[in-house]
Amino acid sequence: MSETQTNTDTPLLSVRDLKVHFPFRRGSLLNPQKGVIRAVDGISFDIARGETLGLVGESGCGKSTTARAIINLVSPTSGDVKVDGVSIAGMSDAAMLPYRRRVQMVFQDPFASLNPRMTVGGIIGEPLVVHSLARGRDRKLEVLRLMELVGLNPRFLNRYPHEFSGGQRQRIGIARALAVQPDLILCDEPVSALDVSIQAQIINLLMDLQQKLGLSYLFIAHDLAVVRHIATRVGVMYLGRIAELATAEELYAGPKHPYTEALLSAVPVPDPELAAKRQRIVLSGEVPSPDVYYPGCAFADRCPVKIERCLTDRPALPNKKHAAACWVREEDVQLDQRSV
Amino acid sequence: MTQTESTPATTSSESSDDAILSVSDLHVSFKTDEGMVRAVRGVSFDVRAGETVAIVGESGSGKSVTNLAMMGLVPKPPGNVDSGKAMFGGRDLLTMSDRNLQDIRGRHIAMIFQDPMTALNPLMTVEQQLTEMTRLHLSLTRQEARKRAVEMLGLVGITAPEKRLRDYPHQFSGGMRQRVMIAMALSCEPELLIADEPTTALDVTIQAQIMELLADLQARKGTAIVLITHDLGVVAGVADRVLVMYAGRIVERADVRTLFANPQHPYTIGLLGSLPNIESNRDEPLAAIPGQPPDLSQPIVGCSFRDRCPHRFERCQTDDPVLTSRGALESEPHMAACHADLTNADAEHAEAQQ
Numbered sequence: 001m002s003e004t005q006t007n008t009d010t011p012l013l014s015v016r017d018l019k020v021h022f023p024f025r026r027g028s029l030l031n032p033q034k035g036v037i038r039a040v041d042g043i044s045f046d047i048a049r050g051e052t053l054g055l056v057g058e059s060g061c062g063k064s065t066t067a068r069a070i071i072n073l074v075s076p077t078s079g080d081v082k083v084d085g086v087s088i089a090g091m092s093d094a095a096m097l098p099y100r101r102r103v104q105m106v107f108q109d110p111f112a113s114l115n116p117r118m119t120v121g122g123i124i125g126e127p128l129v130v131h132s133l134a135r136g137r138d139r140k141l142e143v144l145r146l147m148e149l150v151g152l153n154p155r156f157l158n159r160y161p162h163e164f165s166g167g168q169r170q171r172i173g174i175a176r177a178l179a180v181q182p183d184l185i186l187c188d189e190p191v192s193a194l195d196v197s198i199q200a201q202i203i204n205l206l207m208d209l210q211q212k213l214g215l216s217y218l219f220i221a222h223d224l225a226v227v228r229h230i231a232t233r234v235g236v237m238y239l240g241r242i243a244e245l246a247t248a249e250e251l252y253a254g255p256k257h258p259y260t261e262a263l264l265s266a267v268p269v270p271d272p273e274l275a276a277k278r279q280r281i282v283l284s285g286e287v288p289s290p291d292v293y294y295p296g297c298a299f300a301d302r303c304p305v306k307i308e309r310c311l312t313d314r315p316a317l318p319n320k321k322h323a324a325a326c327w328v329r330e331e332d333v334q335l336d337q338r339s340v
Numbered sequence: 341m342t343q344t345e346s347t348p349a350t351t352s353s354e355s356s357d358d359a360i361l362s363v364s365d366l367h368v369s370f371k372t373d374e375g376m377v378r379a380v381r382g383v384s385f386d387v388r389a390g391e392t393v394a395i396v397g398e399s400g401s402g403k404s405v406t407n408l409a410m411m412g413l414v415p416k417p418p419g420n421v422d423s424g425k426a427m428f429g430g431r432d433l434l435t436m437s438d439r440n441l442q443d444i445r446g447r448h449i450a451m452i453f454q455d456p457m458t459a460l461n462p463l464m465t466v467e468q469q470l471t472e473m474t475r476l477h478l479s480l481t482r483q484e485a486r487k488r489a490v491e492m493l494g495l496v497g498i499t500a501p502e503k504r505l506r507d508y509p510h511q512f513s514g515g516m517r518q519r520v521m522i523a524m525a526l527s528c529e530p531e532l533l534i535a536d537e538p539t540t541a542l543d544v545t546i547q548a549q550i551m552e553l554l555a556d557l558q559a560r561k562g563t564a565i566v567l568i569t570h571d572l573g574v575v576a577g578v579a580d581r582v583l584v585m586y587a588g589r590i591v592e593r594a595d596v597r598t599l600f601a602n603p604q605h606p607y608t609i610g611l612l613g614s615l616p617n618i619e620s621n622r623d624e625p626l627a628a629i630p631g632q633p634p635d636l637s638q639p640i641v642g643c644s645f646r647d648r649c650p651h652r653f654e655r656c657q658t659d660d661p662v663l664t665s666r667g668a669l670e671s672e673p674h675m676a677a678c679h680a681d682l683t684n685a686d687a688e689h690a691e692a693q694q
Contacts, residue, residue: 058543165632195398196570200614200628207625222544225573229616229626252618266548268573270615272596275577282552283545286513 010085011046012216013070013103013184018043018079020062020069024291037291039065041240042079042336044317047184052210052217054231054248056224056263058287062240063220067186070218071105072096083184101131104177108189110169114161120147120172121157127179146175150205167198174205184216191226203230224267228252236260239290239298246322256324259299297327305329359386360531360564361410361449366424366434368402368409371417375637379405381588383424387532392558392565394575394596396611397585400633403568406585407534409434411451412441428532447477450525454537456517460509466493467505470524477528492523496553515546522553529561536568551578572615576600581672584608587634587644590663595672604666604676604683606649643679651680 020040027033040062047053055063069076072088080089088099104127107113114123125143128134134142144154150171161169170190177185187206191199207230209215221227227234227248234251236244236259244257255261262281269275285302288294297303300310305328316336317325324330368380380402387393397403408414410426410433426433428449433441445451453459461469470492471485480488486505493501496519509517518538525533535554539547555578558565569575575582575596582599584592584607592605603609613627631648634640643649646656656679663675666683676682 058545167632196572196611197398197614197629198632200616200626201630203616204625204628223616224544225616225618228618262545264618266544267618268547268551268571268577269618270572270576270600270612271617272576272600275573280548280552282548286515286546287543 009048012049012084013047013218014080014082014085015046015066015070016044016080016082018066018069018081019077020065020074021077035291038240038293039290040069040076041290043235043237043240043242045235045242045245047216047218049183049216050210050214051232052219052230054227054234055218055220055237056222056227056234057237058222058263060239060287060290061237062290063237064188066237067105067188067218067220071100071103071186073105097131101180102182103184103186104180104182105186105188106170106173106177106190109193110166110173111161111193113173114169116161119158119160120152120164123161123172124175124179127176131180133180142179143175146178149178149209150175151201165198166194167201170194170202171205174202174209178209178213181213182215184218186218186220188220189222190219192221192223199226206230224264236263239287239294241298241325242317243299243326244324245317250322256322256329257299257326258303258305258329260324262304297325358388360389360428361387361566362425362427363406363410364425364427366406366409366426367422368405368414368419369422370419372637374635377637379419379588379636380409383585383588383590385583385590385593387564387566389531389564390558390562391580392567392578394567394569394579394582395585396569396572396575396582398570398633400587400636401585402588403585404536407451407536407566407568411445411449411534412436412438443477446473446530447528448530449532449534450528450530451534451536452518452521452525452538454540456514456521456541457509459521460517462509464508465505466507466509466512466520470505470520470527473524474527488527489523492527493520495526495557496520496523497549498523515542515549518542518546518550519553522550522557526557526561526563530563532564532566533558534566534568537570538567539574540569540571547574554578572600572611584611587640588636589644589677591645591678592676593663593672594666594674598672598674602674604674605645605678606651606680606682607645608676609682610648643677651678651682653680655679 018040019042022037022039024037025032025034043066045053055066057063065074068074070081076089080087083099083102088096121143124146125139128139128142147154152168152171191202194202203226219227219230231248234246234248235242236257238259244251244260255264262283265279265281283302288301296311296313297315300306307328309327314336315325315327315333317323318330318332327333364384366380366383370377370379383406395403409421414421421434424434467489470489474480474485474488489505490501493504498504498516498519512520539550542550551574567579579596581595583590584605586607592608603612610629614629616626629648634644642658643656643661646652661677661679663677666674666676
């Protein structure tokens with residue numbers, strides 16, 4: 001058995017063959033077209049206690065939809081999500097409640113994700129009300145403790161979100177997520193809307209909290225340098241699937257999948273000497289539309305190392321520590337049966 | 341408005357002979373509900389033919405407003421260009437009539453914006469937008485303009501350009517729209533291209549394509565580029581010289597290698613330290629800059645960075661530092677606006693690390 005799937009210790013979160021498809025209709029009344037957008041198209045991964053799994057990829061690759069499906073903000077089309085070995089797929093809202101307490105989410109846009117008509121105290125205290133965790137004076141004390149924990153001045157208890165900067169708002173969002181003492185926080189691009197100097201503050205805060213509270217993170221970002229810094233393992237997504245999954249060290253030091261390779265080489269490095277020396281792999285073309293079905297590897301169109309087989313057969317992600325779904329670069333790749 | 345910070349030291353070293361654009365002591369303010377926001381507070385710089393000057397800074401540092409002012413695009417009211425000069429081809433862009441400015445915009449100075457969707461007209465085909473400028477500025481006939489449009493689209497790497505001319509902006513993807521913007525901007529072969537966060541809205545692989553395209557076009561046409569960005573990675577890859585802006589001021593300027601190898605302003609040092617490097621060590625926390633930028637609607641006494649600065653001392657509370665020389669390397673003077681001399685501090689730090 002591989003190291004990612006230890007049987008002795010159930011992973012905190014286990015996602016198996018998750019699919020989220022959005023059916024659509026377009027065209028005119030006389031010429032209607034039906035189809036399906038495969039936002040997430042069969043992905044599997046585990047998150048162990050205390051670890052950070054980074055999920056990277058370009059816009060539209062399905063990384064945010066994955067997070068939303070885990071927490072049931074969108075319904076998965078198929079597949080299974082387990083928390084501590086308990087499958088939560090198809091659970092009623094009431095049955096979901098204790099599970100929601102264990103998995104919380106921090107959103108990208110600190111301006112849209114906070115209710116502008118509630119005070120900071122109200123926002124951070126709301127999960128305590130929903131989950132009946134604390135009342136009255138206890139609740140206020142708990143909110144103040146949380147504010148301190150994320151580096152917000154407790155004097156701001158009665159202020160409204162608009163009175164805060166982007167970085168401070170993101171701290172409010174983090175405090176709200178922490179209120180229910182979750183085990184896992186899904187962070188969907190938590191720093192990409194922030195300026196560089198503020199971004200570093202939030203990354204440091206998240207890592208500090210992880211140490212103090214033993215949290216696990218699913219950390220979604222398009223910035224590969226940020227993910228390199230925060231994640232223990234990294235999954236690279238392309239067109240709704242995981243192209244490569246490995247520990248951060250292995251992935252950044254020796255990417256296997258040609259897409260990962262291109263992605264890493266495209267990241268601008270803040271060092272003029274290094275930038276001049278670097279070999280860039282500039283991909284031609286763009287990410288294809290997820291509403292078209294590809295029988296083969298989704299990356300084949302843009303791939304510099306493709307072989308004939310890539311156009312017809314879809315490679316499955318092997319179940320091993322450093323895995324790439326690639327016919328050329330990976331040794332024991334199987335045909336992905338599920339996609340047929 | 342205090343003029344005490346007008347900097348004789350900078351202006352003398354600024355005006356080099358081969359400059360095609362020379363901005364001096366630019367001040368821009370906006371009237372808002374919170375009071376007068378002084379967005380740009382005395383900015384001076386030159387751009388020489390064929391070079392790339394990067395203006396780096398965070399939201400609200402004044403980097404975009406500086407360039408909008410030069411193009412006469414600051415909305416008035418609430419904005420106002422309070423003082424300063426922007427000399428281009430012997431004439432001051434800031435005092436020029438709208439009519440004269442229109443002859444320069446697009447023809448001699450072109451601009452590309454961050455968001456190609458809002459910068460393109462959704463109701464006009466790409467052909468209409470691409471030929472509008474060449475017909476106006478270069479007096480091309482419809483046929484000539486069309487031919488030129490096809491040529492430009494091909495140049496920026498759009499396949500089947502003749503067919504794509506009939507398309508509307510929404511039929512292009514984000515990266516393709518940015519290519520159309522670049523084709524438009526370069527179609528009159530301007531001497532200067534102002535690129536305001538040209539790749540920020542794009543994915544990293546597309547970003548690499550666009551930066552490569554800009555560098556390639558610059559090499560072929562000799563266009564000078566002012567690149568406005570918050571991304572130090574992009575700067576390291578393409579810029580010749582860098583201006584670092586903070587709270588409406590240039591706080592450090594140097595050639596690109598010197599700036600990254602030997603930053604002298606605590607803000608620049610902090611900015612570089614906050615960046616998670618793709619090589620960086622996970623065990624070390626990022627050297628984040630504490631606090632946040634000052635509120636520019638309030639008068640600033642002393643150094644605008646002092647509240648976040650690890651090197652501050654009494655003088656920083658009262659005196660606003662001007663740009664002073666930190667030694668010239670290569671042809672570009674290295675200047676920083678800081679009372680503290682960090683030359684030695686930096687060396688000690690490097691030693692400690694070794």
